[in-house]
Amino acid sequence: MKYCYRLVFFLLSFFVGGCSTSLNNFKTHFYDYQHVTTALDSLTEKRASLVDVYSIGQSHEGRKITAIKITKKSNPARNKPGILALFAEHAGEHETTSLAMGIVQYLVDNGQINDRISSLLEKTELWIVPMxxxxxxxxxxxxxxxxxxWRKNRRPTETATYGVDLNRNWGYHLEIKPPEKIEKCYSRKDSPNYAGDxxxxxxxxxxxxxxxxxxxNIKILLDYHSGSAGFMQGAVGCATGRGTRKGIHPSIDAFCNGFIDSFAERVTDPHDTRPGFLVMSNEGAADIMRQRVPFYIKPFVPSKFFEEPGTSINYTYDQLNMAAIGIELFRGSSFFKNLPGSQRILIENQVRGILLLLDIIAKKYGYLDAT
Ligand SMILES: [Zn+2]
Incomplete structure (x- = not known):
């Protein structure tokens, strides 16, 4: 199984490493399903002018899949341009749900009092699937x-194994047989990367x-993971056409390349010395970031490893004509300990990046249907 992980790391990261966190600490720090549900119930009561919560589906075991929409309802325009951010697509990447809930809290706390946030939420929508x-x-x-x-969902299979890797189950090129070694990861039910039938x-x-x-009206997908540290420009779109599917959507490539390096700068903490990587759109941008974050980040320009089948960012770029970005957070208990402000800094950095994107789509798309 480790073999599959490592192989996939070189193709599109989402690496899963070991961790020695004690179970008690672990449970205390992170959100389970009920915790998210309770938190959102109380939030929507208090913040009805900004927040709507929807159930968009149900898991195998009957849990609701929840989507939160944050926008200023005082502007009733339909189809404001939007962003969708996904969290905890992979089960054990709990930091992502903590980040999602932190972003929601930050925006509702500031959505009425911070002029910039208020103005952006008047013109745009931010959708969040926290789990x-x-x-x-x-x-x-x-x-x-x-x-x-644990990485997969909990689909029972006919064998003793469980689960499908949701981030290999999207309809992107699953019909194309990947190389044999990768194919084993995708087709074996006991593999952490089993892609489903x-x-x-x-x-x-x-x-x-x-x-x-x-x-x-949703124009950008952000898919948050914490299997490894780094930041990946989405699929082929944000990978500047360096993948094998170069030029599939030139207008999206141009759109995405117009903001991707600014986004990377905003979400990166220059004081963080942990090793990680950062994907940039070109060598010039990579050089700038190499100087700015010499310890933390190994900025590089992607090659064709973004061709991974079945991932959210590849599907949304290729099939839905969206800009799509994968983001990998640092993982594990260090998210909460050792660096007392680390969670706050992470949330603020990601909010800065999201506000930039909201501003960009507001300017690019305006109201799609201002009725
Ligand atoms: Zn992941």
């Missing part, structure tokens, strides 16, 4: 087999796909 894989999250939090270890076989991927199909 795309609730069955897997609760399974991982129940301690099986160890914290941070067919594209969108899973209720979790169906739910998010259907949300996107029903809201074509």
């Amino acid at each position: 795309m894989n609730p069955d897997g999250v609760d399974y991982d939090l129940s301690g099986a087999p160890e914290p941070f270890s 067919k594209p969108f076989s899973e209720p979790e991927t169906q739910a998010v796909r259907d949300l996107l199909l029903a809201h074509q």
